[in-house]
Amino acid sequence: MAYEYIFDVTKCWYIxxxxxxxxxxxxxxxxxxMEMDYLMQNSGIPKNRQYSVSLIPSKxxxxxxxxxxxxxxxxxxxxxxxxxxYIYSNNFGNGKTTxxxxxxxxxxxxxxxxxxxxxxxIFIHVPTFLTKIKEGISKKDEDFELxxxxxLTVDLxxxxxxxxxxxxxxxxxxxxxxxxxxxxxxxxNIYTGNLSQEQLQDALGNRLASRVWxxxxxxxxxxxxxxxxx
Amino acid sequence: MITLQILNKVLQTQDMQLINKxxxxxxxxxxxxxxxxxxxxxxxxxxxVPDKATFLANFNDFNFIEVTETDKYLLDALYEEHLYYKSVxxxxxxxxxxxxxxxxxxxxxxxxxxNLQITTASEGTDIISQADERYxxxxxxxxxxxxxxxxxxFEELDDIVxxxxxxxxxxxxxxxxGQGKSWVLAKTLTHAWQLGNRVGYISPEMSPTKIGYRFDxxxxxxxxxxxxxxxxxxxxxxxxxxxxxYKNPFIVATPLDFQKKITVTKLKHFCQTNKLDILGIDGxxxxxxxxxxxxxxxxxxxxxxxxxxxxxxxELNIPILVVVQSNRQGVKDIxxxxxxxxxxxxxxxxxxxxxxxxxxxxxxxxxxxxxxxxHRDGISGxxxxxxxxxxxxxxxxxxxxxxxxxxETRQRKADEIKNSFNDGTDVF
Numbered sequence: 222m223a224y225e226y227i228f229d230v231t232k233c234w235y236i237x238x239x240x241x242x243x244x245x246x247x248x249x250x251x252x253x254x255m256e257m258d259y260l261m262q263n264s265g266i267p268k269n270r271q272y273s274v275s276l277i278p279s280k281x282x283x284x285x286x287x288x289x290x291x292x293x294x295x296x297x298x299x300x301x302x303x304x305x306x307y308i309y310s311n312n313f314g315n316g317k318t319t320x321x322x323x324x325x326x327x328x329x330x331x332x333x334x335x336x337x338x339x340x341x342x343i344f345i346h347v348p349t350f351l352t353k354i355k356e357g358i359s360k361k362d363e364d365f366e367l368x369x370x371x372x373l374t375v376d377l378x379x380x381x382x383x384x385x386x387x388x389x390x391x392x393x394x395x396x397x398x399x400x401x402x403x404x405x406x407x408x409x410n411i412y413t414g415n416l417s418q419e420q421l422q423d424a425l426g427n428r429l430a431s432r433v434w435x436x437x438x439x440x441x442x443x444x445x446x447x448x449x450x451x
Numbered sequence: 452m453i454t455l456q457i458l459n460k461v462l463q464t465q466d467m468q469l470i471n472k473x474x475x476x477x478x479x480x481x482x483x484x485x486x487x488x489x490x491x492x493x494x495x496x497x498x499x500v501p502d503k504a505t506f507l508a509n510f511n512d513f514n515f516i517e518v519t520e521t522d523k524y525l526l527d528a529l530y531e532e533h534l535y536y537k538s539v540x541x542x543x544x545x546x547x548x549x550x551x552x553x554x555x556x557x558x559x560x561x562x563x564x565x566n567l568q569i570t571t572a573s574e575g576t577d578i579i580s581q582a583d584e585r586y587x588x589x590x591x592x593x594x595x596x597x598x599x600x601x602x603x604x605f606e607e608l609d610d611i612v613x614x615x616x617x618x619x620x621x622x623x624x625x626x627x628x629g630q631g632k633s634w635v636l637a638k639t640l641t642h643a644w645q646l647g648n649r650v651g652y653i654s655p656e657m658s659p660t661k662i663g664y665r666f667d668x669x670x671x672x673x674x675x676x677x678x679x680x681x682x683x684x685x686x687x688x689x690x691x692x693x694x695x696x697y698k699n700p701f702i703v704a705t706p707l708d709f710q711k712k713i714t715v716t717k718l719k720h721f722c723q724t725n726k727l728d729i730l731g732i733d734g735x736x737x738x739x740x741x742x743x744x745x746x747x748x749x750x751x752x753x754x755x756x757x758x759x760x761x762x763x764x765x766e767l768n769i770p771i772l773v774v775v776q777s778n779r780q781g782v783k784d785i786x787x788x789x790x791x792x793x794x795x796x797x798x799x800x801x802x803x804x805x806x807x808x809x810x811x812x813x814x815x816x817x818x819x820x821x822x823x824x825x826h827r828d829g830i831s832g833x834x835x836x837x838x839x840x841x842x843x844x845x846x847x848x849x850x851x852x853x854x855x856x857x858x859e860t861r862q863r864k865a866d867e868i869k870n871s872f873n874d875g876t877d878v879f
Contacts, residue, residue, distance in 0.1 A: 337851015
């Protein structure tokens with residue numbers, strides 16, 4: 222669906238900190254709101270995850286959090302250098318996807334000024350993406366075609382839940398094409414998954430696993446599932 | 452007689468220069484069209500003028516005479532004779548029209564006058580010997596009390612197109628319907644008025660009152676909705692009182708002001724009477740082609756009109772801005788595809804050819820995109836994005852690394868915008 226700009230001050234990302242909130246300048250013509258709205262809506266980050274969430278590490282994950290914080294603090298350089306990170310854990314619900322989104326949001330926060338309504342980051346839930354590619358063989362979806370073309374040029378892509386399922390040849394070829402092309406063009410990626418290096422090779426095959434693991438900074442979470450903990 | 456002399460001179464000198472260099476065509480050789488075409492075709496086929504024997508073999512009653520006149524004399528005489536024939540035709544038609552309607556007769560006469568120019572054996576302008584004149588124009592521009600260019604009202608657009616030139620300037624604003632063409636025209640004309648210029652706005656679709664509300668909105672950001680719907684708008688009455696103190700006019704004319712037939716001749720009169728400094732026309736298709744001939748299609752008519760408009764701009768030394776609609780191919784739904792291209796200008800390539808600047812407009816989900824499709828004195832192909840608050844008539848530049856604004860200007864703007872937010876704390 223084509224992007225449409227709708228101003229809703231209650232949905233502003235900066236509502237708690239902005240010096241212009243509730244002033245005359247807090248209106249539909251706020252460039253920061255416009256640009257952030259464009260970046261967020263076009264990124265495909267699920268609507269319920271588009272806002273900042275505080276994450277408190279379990280004792281075992283402090284080092285992983287520090288590594289990710291370091292990446293976050295230097296996210297523009299990270300992306301400009303075409304670097305990648307693989308955030309993984311055997312456990313579920315301990316903040317991998319939240320961290321990945323946080324990194325992308327921080328990137329948006331850094332580049333919105335002067336962006337000029339360009340799509341700069343895309344969130345891909347890999348199992349859904351691969352299913353949609355198959356559906357696209359029989360039914361053309363223009364939005365999905367646009368998304369696929371953007372994958373080859375956009376600054377940063379989150380590949381969420383990579384290798385959640387064992388890949389067939391068709392899935393493997395598709396995923397490899399996109400990731401390979403991005404690596405060739407020195408574009409930045411964030412992968413999240415549940416598999417270690419050996420398991421990744423088994424699930425993705427050597428070639429694709431090598432792109433994901435060897436070309437990335439691996440960050441492992443060992444903490445337990447924290448979903449539902451307030 | 453003169454046509455006979457020229458044909459004889461060509462045959463005598465065996466030199467086609469007299470015909471080719473002066474682009475003479477058969478219409479100059481009334482009564483000798485066959486002979487003329489024979490010489491031209493023979494030359495094109497065999498690379499030489501036919502000799503006397505060959506020519507006689509085809510035209511045995513042709514009258515060979517000795518010609519000693521200069522080329523210049525022959526051409527001047529030919530042009531005079533040609534003008535005579537054309538004038539007779541026009542005068543007869545005018546006399547015919549005068550019997551029923553003097554307005555139609557005079558309008559027809561005006562429309563034909565450009566075709567009845569006195570031609571002499573001129574060989575163009577030597578830009579070397581004429582260099583002093585050119586230098587003088589340059590000095591006039593540089594030292595003029597008022598700038599030679601009228602800024603557009605869009606600071607960043609000026610950065611690219613340098614404003615509207617006072618003369619030899621036909622600007623085309625084109626887009627599909629409902630994209631904001633008329634608003635952009637009104638915005639740039641309002642800005643020109645603010646600079647002290649006398650402005651003319653031809654509005655075929657909207658009343659002067661409605662254009663007036665747009666003007667008010669663009670000038671002082673009054674809610675256009677409130678003005679149109681008659682709802683309370685603070686300070687509007689004070690503003691109206693103050694507005695009357697300005698001396699330079701902003702004149703809106705509708706087709707009724709032109710007896711429902713807007714022609715370039717009438718526009719010329721409109722500009723001269725009101726001493727306009729800039730003219731905007733909200734829709735080229737509402738203009739009537741004065742050079743229309745039976746069988747002309749819409750593309751030809753629009754080409755004629757645009758040619759006449761650029762001539763008018765040259766003659767009156769004012770910029771003329773025209774709104775044109777693009778065709779269905781100009782629709783682009785996907786943001787990344789950008790503004791419509793020149794070839795989507797409805798019904799005419801001629802419009803784009805005659806224009807000095809062509810700017811395509813498109814509303815994206817995020818903003819109003821300006822695409823610079825033609826810029827005779829600069830670089831084409833750039834784009835610009837503005838956030839447009841239609842109700843308040845505000846256009847805010849959105850800096851983008853892909854736009855055509857100078858990088859230092861763009862960076863300065865982006866920094867200004869970013870620094871205007873002082874959050875203190877990190878959100879993400």
